[in-house]
Each structure stands twice: as C-alpha cells, then as structure tokens.
Amino acid sequence: MHAAADIKIARRSLLRLAAGGIAGTIAGGLRGELSFAGADEPLGRTRFQLACMTLPYSQFPLQRALSGIRSAGYEYVAWGTSHRETAGGPRVPVLPADAPPRTAKDLATRCRDLGLEPLMMFSTIYPEAERGLEVLTHRLRQAGAAGVGQVLTFGHTQGGNRKLWIDRFKRLGPIAREEGVLLVVKQHGGDTGTGEACAEIVREVDDPGVRVNYDAGNVMDYLDIDPLPDIKQCADVVHSFCIKDHRNWPQDQDCGPGFGEIDHYRLLHAVARTGRTIPLCCENIFAPLVPRPREPAGVDLLARRAREFLSTVVAGLEAAKP
Numbered sequence: 527m528h529a530a531a532d533i534k535i536a537r538r539s540l541l542r543l544a545a546g547g548i549a550g551t552i553a554g555g556l557r558g559e560l561s562f563a564g565a566d567e568p569l570g571r572t573r574f575q576l577a578c579m580t581l582p583y584s585q586f587p588l589q590r591a592l593s594g595i596r597s598a599g600y601e602y603v604a605w606g607t608s609h610r611e612t613a614g615g616p617r618v619p620v621l622p623a624d625a626p627p628r629t630a631k632d633l634a635t636r637c638r639d640l641g642l643e644p645l646m647m648f649s650t651i652y653p654e655a656e657r658g659l660e661v662l663t664h665r666l667r668q669a670g671a672a673g674v675g676q677v678l679t680f681g682h683t684q685g686g687n688r689k690l691w692i693d694r695f696k697r698l699g700p701i702a703r704e705e706g707v708l709l710v711v712k713q714h715g716g717d718t719g720t721g722e723a724c725a726e727i728v729r730e731v732d733d734p735g736v737r738v739n740y741d742a743g744n745v746m747d748y749l750d751i752d753p754l755p756d757i758k759q760c761a762d763v764v765h766s767f768c769i770k771d772h773r774n775w776p777q778d779q780d781c782g783p784g785f786g787e788i789d790h791y792r793l794l795h796a797v798a799r800t801g802r803t804i805p806l807c808c809e810n811i812f813a814p815l816v817p818r819p820r821e822p823a824g825v826d827l828l829a830r831r832a833r834e835f836l837s838t839v840v841a842g843l844e845a846a847k848p
Contacts, residue, residue, distance in 0.1 A: 541789065566601070570799040574840050577645050577807045578829050579768075581606030581618060586822045588620060594822055596640050598829035603637055604646040604807040605674070610769065623650055623661050627671030634672035644672065646710075646766060648681040653688040653711070659694050663701055670705025676766055677709050678739055683748060685716030697825055699733025710739035710766055712787045715748030725760035738763045742788050743770030743780050743810060750774070754792050761796045769836065770810035782811040782828060784835040791839055798843055808832045 557585070576647070578600045588609045595603055608617035611758055612705030621630055630647075637644045647669055651661045665677045681691070695709070702709045711728065713719050724738045738760050742753035757764065771786025773779050797804060811832040812818050819825050 541721070551556050555743055556701055569799050572798050572800045573803040574836075575602050575645060575803060575805045576600060576613040576836050577602035577604050577805050578647075578727060578811070578833070579604040579606050579807050579808055579809050580609065582811050582829065583822060583825055584608060584617070584740075585610055586825070587611045587664050588618075590822050592637060594826045595829060596642055598826050599654075599833050600829070601641060601803065602645050603642040604809075605633070605644060605648065605682050607648050607650055613729045619650075621647065621668060623664065625668065627667050629667035629757070630672035631795065634674060644674045646676040646678055646807050647674050649677050651679070652682050652686065653679055653691045653694055662694070666698065666701050666705050666709065669707045670701055673764070675707060676739070677765075678712060678768070678793060680710065680712045680714035680715055680741075681718040683715035685720075686718050688717070688727060691718075691727055695727070695731040695736045696733060697737035699731060702735030703733070706760060709736050711736070712739035712741045712768055713744045713748070714741075715744070719749045719757045719761035720745055720751060721753070721764070724764050725768075726761050731741055737765040739766045739768055741770065741809070742793055743786070746774075746788065747774040747778070747780055753788060754796075757793060757796045757809045759824065761800070764797050764804070765799075765802060766805040767807065768809045769806050769832070770808075773814050777815070779814050780810050781814040782806065782833075782835075783826070785812075785814050790836070791842060794839060806836055808836075 565725055575743045578598065579720065580588060580591040580595070580603065583594060584606060591609060592603065605620045608619050611618045621633060621757060634644050647665070649662055649665045653662065662679060669677050698709055711724050713721060713724060718724055721740050728732040728736055728738055740757055740760065745751050745753040745756055769783050771781045771783050771788050773781060773786045808829070813828065
C-alpha cells in the first residue's frame with residue numbers, strides 16, 4: 527500500500543518539476559534549488575529549495591507579497607496565513623479553510639504566472655482542534671488540487687493531545703498520499719516543542735504521508751533548547767524547514783537567518799545527504815532590535831538578504847564536503 531502511494535507521490539513530483547522547467551532544475555543554484563552533491567554522487571543527495579513565505583509581507587496585499595518575493599530572486603514561495611489588502615483594513619486569508627480546491631488551484635496558477643512555484647501552505651488549525659480532522663483533510667485536498675507539496679501544521683504552545691494526534695495523523699496519512707502531498711508537523715512549544723518529540727509521533731504514525739518540518743527558531747524560542755543536538759534526533763524524518771533564527775541576547779527575539787545565534791551550517795549539515803528535496807521556507811526575515819520596515823520595499827531587501835545568506839550556507843556546505 528505504501529509502495530504504491532510512494533510511486534504516486536514520485537510521479538506527481540516529477541510532473542511538478544517538469545512544470546517548473548527541466549532547464550531550471552539543471553541550473554540548480556540559479557533557480558534557488560541548491561544540490562548538496564556533485565555529479566559523481568547520485569545517491570544521498572539533498573536538494574534544497576529556497577523559498578520565502580508570504581508571512582513577512584502580512585501587512586501588505588498578497589499580490590505585493592508575491593511580486594516582492596519574486597523581485598528578491600526567489601522562484602519558490604510558501605503561502606502564509608493572511609494579508610491586509612487595504613491599508614489599515616482587516617486581514618484577509620490567503621486561502622480560506624473552506625475554500626473549494628479550485629480556489630487553491632487558481633492561487634497556484636497566479637503564483638506560477640509570476641514565476642513562483644508554491645511549495646507549502648499553512649493549515650491554520652491545530653491537529654487537536656475540534657474540527658482538526660475535517661479542516662486538515664480539506665487542506666490536503668486544496669494542496670493536491672494546487673500541486674502544493676506540503677501542508678504545515680503544529681500544536682498549541684501549551685501542548686497537544688499526543689494520542690489524538692497519532693489517531694488523526696494515521697487517518698490523514700493515506701489522504702495525503704492520495705493527493706500527492708505531505709502533511710508536515712513542526713515544533714511550537716509545549717510537549718511537541720522539539721524535533722525529537724515530533725519525530726516520535728511521526729514514527730509511531732508510520733505513514734510516509736506524514737513527516738516533520740523543522741523550525742529551529744521555535745525550538746530555541748519556546749523551550750530555550752539548542753536546536754543543533756535536537757535536529758539530529760529527527761533528521762531521518764525532516765522533509766522541510768520553516769527558517770527563522772533567534773537571539774537570547776540582548777533580548778529574547780526571533781529574527782531572520784544569519785541575524786541570530788543559530789549556526790545554519792551545522793543545522794543544514796544534519797540533512798545534507800538525505801536524497802530528498804527539502805524546502806527551506808523563510809518565515810522570519812527581519813533584523814533584530816530595529817523596527818520592521820513600514821514599506822514593502824524594505825521587506826524586499828530583507829527577503830533578498832535571507833535568500834543570499836542561505837544560498838551562501840548551502841554553497842559552503844557543498845564546498846566543504848569530504
């Protein structure tokens with residue numbers, strides 16, 4: 527059963543790569559898709575896809591977010607949660623939880639028309655929520671229709687119901703595989719606040735449609751735990767990253783990659799030879815201590831800086847390989 531599903535996922539992945547352009551895949555680094563293996567190392571290769579979430583642009587319209595991300599040099603995008611479509615106006619969901627799958631497909635087309643391939647979307651619901659199973663099922667259907675490879679979920683900061691999570695993930699795994707999608711769960715404080723804890727749940731679920739997303743910033747922020755030893759406990763099931771950094775000094779604050787205390791060379795080295803394609807989705811790109819930009823052009827600059835930093839890290843890992 528799992529083997530057949532894996533073949534289906536692989537087939538859909540190949541189709542999505544074709545849609546993104548074979549020439550771009552060969553040109554790896556130029557597309558923000560960086561390979562950690564040379565031509566003489568066909569096995570064990572990890573391909574990192576550099577993406578920016580729309581989340582850092584949440585104070586601005588979604589269209590401005592997409593155009594800004596593209597102008598910052600990204601060819602991959604992850605859908606955030608909501609945006610202000612008018613100055614001072616209400617937040618509008620990027621993709622309502624009850625929107626028909628066709629709406630998700632149209633949004634994906636809108637992204638691709640700009641040259642952005644969508645890789646991930648937020649579920650916007652905790653797995654243990656009353657309607658968690660229903661909403662997560664629909665999110666997987668939306669992602670499948672849109673050709674978005676991953677749906678992201680995470681637990682409440684006060685902790686989740688492990689038994690319920692496992693039961694629901696076992697039911698959601700086959701749906702994810704049917705849609706050619708991964709349901710990925712990341713750390714968000716509480717008793718699911720580490721990669722190790724999330725991996726234990728995923729291993730007990732034992733379904734290839736359910737995997738771990740790693741958020742080093744959250745591990746350090748919520749639990750004050752060093753993410754470098756933690757990621758080693760879950761690297762075998764990590765299939766994507768929400769990229770954010772963190773500082774404990776001079777104040778406790780999340781920030782963009784390279785602005786904080788997390789060593790991204792060591793972090794990514796833990797998954798550098800997985801044979802997987804792993805999205806690196808920038809969730810926080812902001813500089814610590816200083817105010818966030820009031821104009822979208824300032825966010826564009828930070829988005830570009832984050833992409834350049836991560837590109838440099840992956841290129842460095844490639845140069846340093848044995």
